[in-house]
Amino acid sequence: MQRILAIDAGGTTTRAVIVDLSGRCLGYGQAGGGNPISAGVDSALASLVAATTMALQASQPATDTFSSALIAMAGASAQMPLERISDRFTSLGLRGDVEVDSDLLAMFYSGTSSSHGYTLVAGTGAAAARITDGRLEAVSGGSGWLLGDAGSGYWIGHQVVRAVVASLDGRAPETALSDLLVASLQLEATSERSNGRSLLLLRLIHALYALRPIELSRFAPLAFQAQDDHVASGILAAAASELAGTLAAVWDPGMDGPVVLGGSVLGGTIRGNGMLAGTSPLAASLKTALGDAELIPVRDGVVGAAVLGLLRAGIRLDRDVFFRIGRNVSLRREAASVNGSVV
């Protein structure tokens, strides 16, 4: 019986599943960031191997070989040393080829069996795509924290810290975000001033510059926690508007199709907050912006990675196969979670 390894290699989390050609999921595994651009090649490769090893060990029935591997990751195929991956995976039981595909396509196929439609992803970064005949027809966003990704987790976190700095600096109104940020960084609050400046502000600036810029994304949940605050709700409204603009850039008025929403900001849970997709104010606000399009929030891209693996193995994707993959991956994921092997 042929088995396929499918991996969703994200910036923060890597998820791997073993599926058979009927769409049954045999095992699920998870590890840290698997994107070579953000994590570095060695660390990304280690995550791919760790998630795969875990999925193989969890497999029922037991699995020690697989016929192909599909890795979904953000525009990183050029950066990833496919030969090194192939060598490592062969030692884990691979008896065929490794292929890399788009994370956007995997996110799309996590939510639908249609080969036409749209996906909008907002995790640490943000991007949208129009999919036609199962291929990326148009892509927008994904230009990274410094140059784009408006509305993403990084973007929201950055707006949060800038709003707090401006407020403590007397350049902007007070906001409930200040106390949340100061608490989250475990800074000692003080109203003292030194050389015409707030001492607390100097401490805050010092603590924030000690982080890598991309780590500001960890403060995005504060905006959701402080939704009743005028400044926080303004940031979330602006994020929704930016994300709607990113999707609009790939929208074809002549083409209908479902809109799959993914990433921690839109689709899944937000760390430290526990809010689920359906109740996200961003998702709600996008719903208003997008009118009567069918919106499908998904947790991540691992189901779609399995779909892409099956498509490449020549399996026709009907709704039965699609739903079997989704249901099976959920069950295996829950089992892994109950066993305490997924944190």
Added chain:
Amino acid sequence: MQRILAIDAGGTTTRAVIVDLSGRCLGYGQAGGGNPISAGVDSALASLVAATTMALQASQPATDTFSSALIAMAGASAQMPLERISDRFTSLGLRGDVEVDSDLLAMFYSGTSSSHGYTLVAGTGAAAARITDGRLEAVSGGSGWLLGDAGSGYWIGHQVVRAVVASLDGRAPETALSDLLVASLQLEATSERSNGRSLLLLRLIHALYALRPIELSRFAPLAFQAQDDHVASGILAAAASELAGTLAAVWDPGMDGPVVLGGSVLGGTIRGNGMLAGTSPLAASLKTALGDAELIPVRDGVVGAAVLGLLRAGIRLDRDVFFRIGRNVSLRREAASVNGSVV
């Protein structure tokens, strides 16, 4: 006859003058960035020494000793190894102490002999201060490229590249800034697409991530070049509004006083553009925002550094002394420029 060394140590340029106690300027020297935070301690120290050596060599009458040294720099006194500077300066002829003072205070005293008033500085960064009795009473801004400095050269440059990326990505309107940026980075224009994305955009993103973020400030002049463009003028209007807000944060309605405008964005020339202070659209727009306050644009902080040096030597700052310093520094600077020793 007692001589004083006064230095304006900026992020991009370090300027040094030798003055006597009557306010005569004997020599002028210039070197690269002298701020230890942005340039690193060794490189900053090398710039201080180079500018000082040049000023001493240019001195008329010839000068080989000086009784004190004053260095004006952005909130960096804690980072600067005063003993190392003192040792180096002693070998150059120093027979007294080295003191460090605020760059904001130096900018203020470059424009006025009053001991009360305001300064607003927008170079690579942006900050404002209220000065009372010759001391910094309140300071706003200066929180760096990632967290603050709204309206600064970095901020404008960052907005320029984000606007171009968004435009090429189909998320924002076309702008004349695109051609200017592509030309400035010497990229080959193309309308080809790859995997649903603009190839030119991918090239642009690649080129921009190869820079350090702070280097985006070099694209600020493009916004001034493209002033007729709707997007560019929007960026400049937003910058003016942010800078007015930074000044407003230190404004005391009960205290009048001149407003000294400094830094490459506001006060002096903008590299690659050659526009002078008086004609800057930012300065013009601030003029509207600030009503009837007296606005004094200055080129940099070196005159004020000399003023601070004289004040510390116990000289009373009357208008005669103040204007003598300003006039003399200009003459020495021009002489250095004619001699080709200042680029």
